[in-house]
Amino acid sequence: MHAIGIDIGGTKIAGALVSESGEILRALKRPTPAGDPVAIVENVVELVQELRDGVAVIAAGVAAAGFVDATQSIVYYAPNINWRGEPFRDALMQLLPGLDITIDNDANAAGWAEYRFGAGRGATDMTLLTIGTGVGGAVIVDGNLLRGGFGAAGEIGHLRVVPGGLPCGCGQRGCIEQYGSGRSLLRYANEIADAGGIGLNLAAARESAGQLDGTIIAALIEDRDPGALAALRELGSWLGQASASIGAVLDPQLFVFGGGVAAAGELLLEPIREAFLAHLPARGFHPEPTFAVAELVNDAGVVGAADLARLHAERR
Ligand SMILES: [Zn+2]
Numbered sequence: 001m002h003a004i005g006i007d008i009g010g011t012k013i014a015g016a017l018v019s020e021s022g023e024i025l026r027a028l029k030r031p032t033p034a035g036d037p038v039a040i041v042e043n044v045v046e047l048v049q050e051l052r053d054g055v056a057v058i059a060a061g062v063a064a065a066g067f068v069d070a071t072q073s074i075v076y077y078a079p080n081i082n083w084r085g086e087p088f089r090d091a092l093m094q095l096l097p098g099l100d101i102t103i104d105n106d107a108n109a110a111g112w113a114e115y116r117f118g119a120g121r122g123a124t125d126m127t128l129l130t131i132g133t134g135v136g137g138a139v140i141v142d143g144n145l146l147r148g149g150f151g152a153a154g155e156i157g158h159l160r161v162v163p164g165g166l167p168c169g170c171g172q173r174g175c176i177e178q179y180g181s182g183r184s185l186l187r188y189a190n191e192i193a194d195a196g197g198i199g200l201n202l203a204a205a206r207e208s209a210g211q212l213d214g215t216i217i218a219a220l221i222e223d224r225d226p227g228a229l230a231a232l233r234e235l236g237s238w239l240g241q242a243s244a245s246i247g248a249v250l251d252p253q254l255f256v257f258g259g260g261v262a263a264a265g266e267l268l269l270e271p272i273r274e275a276f277l278a279h280l281p282a283r284g285f286h287p288e289p290t291f292a293v294a295e296l297v298n299d300a301g302v303v304g305a306a307d308l309a310r311l312h313a314e315r316r
Pocket of ligand 1: 158168169170171172173175
């Protein structure tokens with residue numbers, strides 16, 4: 001039976017009616033009334049009603065950026081929509097009687113979609129790292145999404161790679177999010193531009209546009225500009241180092257990288273693989289995992305939320 005997936009982002013709420021094979025049959029979106037939990041609940045209810053109009057739906061899954069509790073009911077902390085301890089599932093169940101509803105972290109939903117219908121097909125153990133403004137993550141262990149005892153497992157962005165390193169938005173220092181995110185790539189590109197030499201094209205692009213951004217760097221990467229490629233290699237080497245630490249604990253067969261930077265494909269994966277091998281414990285005595293880029297780019301959140309909700313309903 002079909003299920004509904006809703007993805008609450010900082011600027012828009014996306015919703016989709018999703019088939020058992022992960023196909024999107026209907027899609028809708030509207031702006032996020034950020035900071036207004038009551039209005040967000042109303043919008044989600046309206047989207048679900050519109051999406052299920054005239055079709056049989058087994059469940060609805062809602063994904064949001066933040067910490068969700070282990071019972072998938074409460075959003076503990078969602079900074080970009082300004083939520084603290086919202087009993088979101090209860091609010092939705094009251095307004096949508098008869099429908100099974102689950103709440104998930106958005107990166108977990110995206111990772112699950114990738115595992116079921118994207119680059120992760122065929123694996124049993126997979127780790128997803130999403131390279132956006134920050135670094136998101138999801139962990140699949142033995143065919144299951146790892147949620148942890150308190151629901152907050154898989155927060156890979158806050159894996160510490162530099163003790164006492166750069167301050168992070170989470171209140172700690174040295175998290176991989178400060179070295180392996182889209183923002184980090186910009187920092188490396190600016191440093192390379194400042195240094196001259198291979199950074200000449202980056203410096204010229206910065207001069208004419210006022211500042212560097214992801215689009216400018218992506219275009220220079222596509223042109224194989226040496227400065228932009230060096231920034232990408234720096235990013236990849238940090239991600240590879242973090243992957244080695246993840247590998248020591250979880251031993252996945254497959255690492256998948258998502259987010260805008262992943263469009264660089266092999267240019268990103270090669271330095272990741274190199275750094276992974278350089279930092280892998282017992283190197284040479286361990287099979288090499290596969291490194292791949294994500295396949296479900298924009299739809300992963302809604303597809304994964306719908307599929308997780310369907311599985312939850314089927315297990316009840
Ligand atoms: Zn952090």
